[in-house]
Amino acid sequence: MFMKRLHLPGAMLGLTVLLTACPGPTLPSTPTLTVKLEGLPSAPVTVTNTTTQTQVFSGMLAVSKTFSDLKAGDVFRVEGGAVNGFTAPAAQTVTLEAGKTVTLAYTAASPSGTPLDPARFSGKLSGWTYGALTPDLYSLGSESLQPLTGSRVAADGTVSVTLPQPAQTFSLLGGCTFSGTSSVPDVAIDLAEVVLLSAQGDVLGSLTQAQDGGKLLTRLYSATEARFSGTAQCSSSTLNLDLTLKAGWNAVVLSRSGNQTTLTSIPPGTPVSLRFVQADRQAEFQFADPSALTLRAGQPVTREVTVYQDGGLSGQVSLSTDLPGVVVTPGTLTLPSLGAQSLGTPSLGTQRPGKAPLLRALGRMGAQAVTTTLTFSLDDSAATYSGPLNLLARQGGQTVGGASLYADIRVPSVQVGVNGPYGTTTLSGYQGAVLKVPLSLTPQDGLTGSVTVTLNGLPAELSVSPVTVPLTANATTHIELPVQVAPGAALGEVRAQVGGGKVSPTPLTLQIKPARTLLDVQASPSSLTPAAQGVWIMAAYQRATTGTATPQITFRRYLDGQAAAEVTLNDVYGELLRVPGGGAYAISAGYAGPATAIYHLKDDGSVTRLNTARPVSGPNMLYGAVDAQGRLWYTGIASEGAGYTSYGLYCWDPATGESRLIDSQNAPSGSVSSRDFITSGNGRYLFYKGGYNSKPLLIDTETSAITPLGRRS
Incomplete structure (x- = not known):
């Protein structure tokens, strides 16, 4: 409400x-x-x-x-x-x-002003246009509004106001700890303001006085004479007092900075000028029925509303809502002028709705309050929504008031699901490529026919091709929405929203990543092997069809996204070993007999067969490393006997085809993997990471020096 x-x-x-x-x-x-x-x-x-x-x-x-x-x-x-x-x-x-x-x-303009009488206001308000009225006194002690019978603001602005004794007081220092000098421990006080209301109970403003220099005065009633000079600590706030109070009404200046509040007495006789401080101009709307609005297509809802005009606001105000597709009728209201012709004796018995005592005290409503009926309806741009709906009143391009209601809006629409990886709504797109956004579309509230789906909120570097989809009631349709990512699109996160027609707005996130090249291969590459220029991959694999046939593998070298060379080999493993300085080794698999060859692939597509003196230890050599001289280092069996097997470090030399046992003292692991060896950039040094109960080793391939780096625990 x-x-x-x-x-x-x-x-x-x-x-x-x-x-x-x-x-x-x-x-x-x-x-x-x-x-x-x-x-x-x-x-x-x-x-x-x-x-x-x-x-x-x-x-x-x-x-x-x-x-x-x-x-x-x-x-x-x-x-x-x-x-x-x-x-x-x-x-x-x-x-x-x-x-x-x-x-x-x-x-x-008069520098002398009128001598201050704390119990009275007198003088003339310049430019007064609200006619004759009886002011009211708001008392903080009783939290009530009391008509000042016998006091008057005349039609020409002449003021004659006398303050009565308050009906209720409160403690000045209640809940506070005072430090300083005082004539009494505490004193009963009241704070009050003279309030000016229209006949309808609309707040025009307050009547006060100001010292030369513009400091506004507040009236403070004291039950007895009292003097306070010091500081009162009141919970987290501090009250600075410099008060010389007479029994009855006094004038003080209230000022505040942060949690510091200062009260200073102004002595009677001080030159002051009369001030009318006008309330903010605003129109406030209170609905007779503040319950939630249930809005459906073609089913308008009406609500009675009372409009209160504060600060002299009048004339035409425009009405609208903050939700697209929700229309309020009428679109304009004309608020009556609060001039002399509409003012009279305020109605005293009726109070404006509200729970707070201050609001009840100041919220008197007269018979002339503006009450009207507003109609809320949906147009074709409305979307399904549940949440606050704000009614906005504007005048001269400025918002001057309004109200809020909870709204439950249901329209025939499409519920959208973004089918990102692992159940997320985040998708990856690449510079210069088309991103296909997978969506599921489910019609709601009886929607049938076709809808057009698009993406909203995209930057200029991303363009979407809207898709028109026929939908069937009670069925989910899956589509892919194509988004073209420009080659120069900024990298990073883009937040967008699925929309279009009756499509419920649905957020998603696009992660824009650097351009990538899609390779035209017939088999999933099992590894990427650097070439002198570009990279080698396994491009195709043909399985053996008979017991005597061997698998056939095609390796392809890519450079700048284009195929630059191709080699097809029989009876080899699908992974290659990088040769420092260029090229790669393919290792015989031995499917059709003893494996006695290693093939050296060069960037131009030529192949050199390198024979081995004895059958190749396939997996061991495949997971080895090649040094700068083209020699292949790997682990293998050094010796074995009844109940035991020991392993050593071997080096195969392409010049002789021989494999030589380099070290058997440091007990390399018998299990092998593609991550056992790391080669330095120049191919001279190898790092063997070791395995279960084996040692990491640093190998100088030029001198065959081996340095143990420690033992795994």
Whole structure:
């Protein structure tokens, strides 16, 4: 439920309010500059952007005005023009951040003012346009509003107000620990403000006084004479007191900085000027039925609403909602003027709805309150949604009020599932390639026919080709939505949304990665082997078809994404060994007999057969490493006997075809893998990582020196 809130100026804040730390307002998402007037209802104002040397506004400004579409960081000069009978405030210069407010405080031109009488207000309000009325007194002690019978604001702005004794008081130092000097331990007080309401109970503003210099006064009632000079610690807030109080009404200045609040007495007889501090201009809407709106296509819903006008707001306001596709009718309301012709004696028995005592006290509603019926309906752009729906009232391009209701919206639509890997909604796309977004589409609430699916929120480097899909009731349809990623697309994360027509907006994330080359191969590459230029892969594999046949494997070298050479061999393993300086070795598999060959593949596609003096130990040699001289280092059986086998380090030399046992003392592991050896960049040094109960070794292939690096635990 949207509750009526009274927007009071600083002088109307009670002591309890001032001692309660409140969080600051949420800053607007775009920079704004608000200019407010104090001391009179309207004045000529000029706002200049000194950064760009352009004039933002020049003319009469009533109460306040907010300027948007401004650039953060620009400097603005705000000047108030001359008004007869008032002293214009000094020009102010501000640097625009998230949101700034500039207050132009006009003071009565007479430097002497009227001598302060704390129990009375007298004088004449310049520019008064709200007619004759009886003011009210808001008392913090009783949290109530009391008509000031016998007091009056005349139609011409002449003020005659006398403050009565309050009905209820409270402790000045209740809940606080005082340090300083005082004439009494504590005193019963009340804080009060004179409030001006229209006949409808709408808040026009407050009546107060100001010292020369613009400090606004607040009335404080004291049950007895008292003097306080010191500090009171009240929980997390601090109260600084410099008070000389008479029995009865007193005038004080309240100021606050962070959690520090200061109260200072102003002695009777001090020159003061009369001030009308106008409330913020706003229209507040309260629904007779604040329950959730249930909206369906073709089924409008009506709600009765009462509109309260504060700060003298009147005239035409436009109505809309913050949800696309939700329409409110009528689209405009005309609020009656709160001038003299509409004011009369306030109705005393009726209170505006609200739970807080302050709201109840200030929320009196008269018979002339504006009540109307609003109709909410859906157009073709509405989407299924559950959550808050905000009614917005605007005047002159500025939001001046509204209300909030919970809305449950159901329209014939398509529920979308993003079928990313491992159940995620994150997909990978590559520069210069087409990304196919897998989606599942399920019609909801009776939707049938075809829908067009697209992606919204894509940057310019990504373009989508919308897909039109026929749907069947109670069935899920799977599609792939193609997205072209430009070659120069920025790398990183892109957040987008599936949408289109009746498609429920569904978020997904695209991870844009560097360009890659898809290889045209007939078998999954089991390994990539560097060539002098490019890379060798297994491109095709043909299995043996008879007992005497051997597998046939095709190796292909790719350079810059293009096939540069191709070699087909029989009876070899599908992985190659890199030869430092260029080329690769293919190891005989021995499917058709003893394996006695190693093949040297060169970048140009030529092959040299290198014979071995004895059958190749296939897996052992396959998982070895080649040094700079083209020799193949691997582990194999050094000796074996009844119940034992020992292993050693071997080196096969292509020049002789011989395999020589280099070391059998450091007991290399009998199990082998493709990660047993690491070759240095120049091919001279090898690192053998060791295995279970075996030693890591550093091997100098030029000297055959072997250095154990430790033993695995």
